[in-house]
Amino acid sequence: MTKKKILWVDDEIDSLKPHILFLQQRGFEVLTASSGDDALVKVRKETLDLILLDEMMPGKDGLTTLEEIKEINPHLPVVMVTKSEEESLMEEAIGQKIDDYLTKPVNPSQVLMVAKRHLDTKKIISESQIKRYMTEINRFNQKLFGALEPQDWLEAGRILAAWDLEMDESPDEGLEQTHLGTRKEWNTEFTKYLDRHYLKWLHSDHRPVLSPDVLRKYMIPPLRAGQNVLLIVVDCMRLDQWMTIESLLAEFYNIQRESYFSLLPSATPFARNALFSGLFPDQIHQMYPDNYGGDDEGSLNRNEDRLLADFVAREKVKLTSNVRYEKVFDNTEGEVLAKRAADFYQSQLVAFVFNFLDIMAHGRSNNVILKEIAGSEAAFRSLMKSWFIHSPLFSILKSFADRKFTVIVTSDHGSVLCSRGTMAHGRRDTSTNLRYKYGDNLNVDTRHALLVKNPAEFRLPRFNLATTYIIAKEDYYFVYPNKYNEYIRQFQNSFQHGGISLEEMVVPIAVLTPR
Structure with missing residues (x-):
C-alpha cells in the first residue's frame, strides 16, 4: 500500500525531527522544506497528499506561500501552523482556503490527529x-x-x-x-x-395505515381543531427521495416523518383515488360509477377534487371555506401557481398535486438523455433534489412557512427499478401498465406476480364477470410473448409502479409545522 506523503514547511524544521519521526513510525512519508520557495519547488515536483505550513517564516511567509500553492494545486489540503489565533489572520487564511489549522506549540499527537482527519477519514x-x-x-x-x-x-x-x-x-x-x-x-x-x-x-379494522386511512389519521384532526391545512401530494415519490430533500425544509419547518402502505395496485388510479376519498377502490367504483370509465389511465384521476371534498363532508368537518385544489403537470404551471400562492392563504384546506416525478420516471424509459443522466437510483435521487431546489414546489412550501398552516406532504405510491421481465397473457384491450394489469381472463406465472381472480376480495373494481388483475412482484415487469425482445430492450432498468415492493408500497408522509 502506498504511503501518504506529507510536506512539512517550517523555517525551524530541524527542531521538529521528533514530530517527523513520530509520523513516519505511524506509516506516513514526510518531506520537509525550510522556506516558502523550497516548498513551492516540491509542490511542483512531488505528488503530495497534505501540507503542514508554518504561518510565520522569513522571506515568503505562510499566507503568500499558501496562495501560490493553491495556484499550483487548488485541491491539495493545507494545514496552517501558527503561533497566533488572531481573528483577522485566521479569517485571511480561511479565505485562502486552508483546510485546518494548528496552534504552536504542537505536540506529535495533535499533528497525527489532523493528518488522519484529512488523509484517513475515508478509510x-x-x-x-x-x-x-x-x-x-x-x-x-x-x-x-x-x-x-x-x-x-x-x-x-x-x-x-x-x-x-x-x-x-x-x-x-x-x-x-x-x-x-x-x-x-x-x-x-x-x-x-x-x-x-x-x-x-x-378486511380488518385493526390494519396498518393504508391509502384510504391516511387523510383520516393525519388531515382530519387538525381540520377539526380549526387549523389551516396545506396538503401536498407528490405523485410517485419514494421514501428515499423524500428523505433526500427533507433536510432542505428543516430550516423552515419542524418535521415529523412517518410512512404508510400503499394499496395494491400501487398506482395512481387506485392508490391516489383511495388517498383522496378515504375509500377502497371498489367503494369508489360503487359510489362514483364513472370514475373508472375511461380507457386513458390519466383520466382515472379526474375527480380528485370532488373525492376530497366529499370525504371531508362525510367526516362531518365544517370548513370555513371551500376546498381549494390544484394539479400541476409541468414547471410552467407550477410557477404560475407559486405566484398565486397568496390567493390560498385564507382557505382552511388547500390541496396541491405535483406530477413531475411520475412524468420524469416514465419519461426516463423513452428518453435516452434522461436515462443517461438518471441511470441509477442514486442519480435519480440527485436529479430529484436538483429539481426540488429550483422548483415552484419549494417556493410554495417556503411561502406557506410564514403562514399558520399545518403542511402535510405525502405521495400515493413509489416506484421500483425493474430488471426482470415476465410473460403476461391477455387480450388486446388489457390495460397497458407494466407492473399491473386488469382485463378479462388474464394469466401470468404466479411465482412472479399476484393473480387476482376475485377483485372483490382485494377491494378492487370488477368491470364485468371476467375481470382479473395481475400485479408484479419484486422487480418484475410484464412483457407480451409477441413483443418480448422489444419490451426487454425498452423497459429493462426502468422505473415502474403498481406492483409489490418496499420501494412502491412504503410511502412517506410528513407533517410540517412552521418554526
Whole structure:
C-alpha cells in the first residue's frame, strides 16, 4: 500500500525531527522544506497528499506561500501552523482556503490527529460504515425468522432508504453490492409476507395505515381543531427521495416523518383515488360509477377534487371555506401557481398535486438523455433534489412557512427499478401498465406476480364477470410473448409502479409545522 506523503514547511524544521519521526513510525512519508520557495519547488515536483505550513517564516511567509500553492494545486489540503489565533489572520487564511489549522506549540499527537482527519477519514468512515451496516441489517434479518408485524416492514423501508442516502454521500462499491442483495432478499420476504397478510389487512379494522386511512389519521384532526391545512401530494415519490430533500425544509419547518402502505395496485388510479376519498377502490367504483370509465389511465384521476371534498363532508368537518385544489403537470404551471400562492392563504384546506416525478420516471424509459443522466437510483435521487431546489414546489412550501398552516406532504405510491421481465397473457384491450394489469381472463406465472381472480376480495373494481388483475412482484415487469425482445430492450432498468415492493408500497408522509 502506498504511503501518504506529507510536506512539512517550517523555517525551524530541524527542531521538529521528533514530530517527523513520530509520523513516519505511524506509516506516513514526510518531506520537509525550510522556506516558502523550497516548498513551492516540491509542490511542483512531488505528488503530495497534505501540507503542514508554518504561518510565520522569513522571506515568503505562510499566507503568500499558501496562495501560490493553491495556484499550483487548488485541491491539495493545507494545514496552517501558527503561533497566533488572531481573528483577522485566521479569517485571511480561511479565505485562502486552508483546510485546518494548528496552534504552536504542537505536540506529535495533535499533528497525527489532523493528518488522519484529512488523509484517513475515508478509510475510517468506510470501516465504520461497513460495521454499522452489517449490525443494522443483521438485526433485521434476525426478525425474518420470527413473527413480523406491519411496522417492521415500514422500518425495513426506512432502513433501506437511510442507507441509500448514506451511500450517496460515502460510496463504497462492495457495500453497494451488498446493499442491492439485501434489498432483493427483503423484497422477496416482503412479497411472501403480503401473500399471507394483505387480505387480512383489507378486511380488518385493526390494519396498518393504508391509502384510504391516511387523510383520516393525519388531515382530519387538525381540520377539526380549526387549523389551516396545506396538503401536498407528490405523485410517485419514494421514501428515499423524500428523505433526500427533507433536510432542505428543516430550516423552515419542524418535521415529523412517518410512512404508510400503499394499496395494491400501487398506482395512481387506485392508490391516489383511495388517498383522496378515504375509500377502497371498489367503494369508489360503487359510489362514483364513472370514475373508472375511461380507457386513458390519466383520466382515472379526474375527480380528485370532488373525492376530497366529499370525504371531508362525510367526516362531518365544517370548513370555513371551500376546498381549494390544484394539479400541476409541468414547471410552467407550477410557477404560475407559486405566484398565486397568496390567493390560498385564507382557505382552511388547500390541496396541491405535483406530477413531475411520475412524468420524469416514465419519461426516463423513452428518453435516452434522461436515462443517461438518471441511470441509477442514486442519480435519480440527485436529479430529484436538483429539481426540488429550483422548483415552484419549494417556493410554495417556503411561502406557506410564514403562514399558520399545518403542511402535510405525502405521495400515493413509489416506484421500483425493474430488471426482470415476465410473460403476461391477455387480450388486446388489457390495460397497458407494466407492473399491473386488469382485463378479462388474464394469466401470468404466479411465482412472479399476484393473480387476482376475485377483485372483490382485494377491494378492487370488477368491470364485468371476467375481470382479473395481475400485479408484479419484486422487480418484475410484464412483457407480451409477441413483443418480448422489444419490451426487454425498452423497459429493462426502468422505473415502474403498481406492483409489490418496499420501494412502491412504503410511502412517506410528513407533517410540517412552521418554526
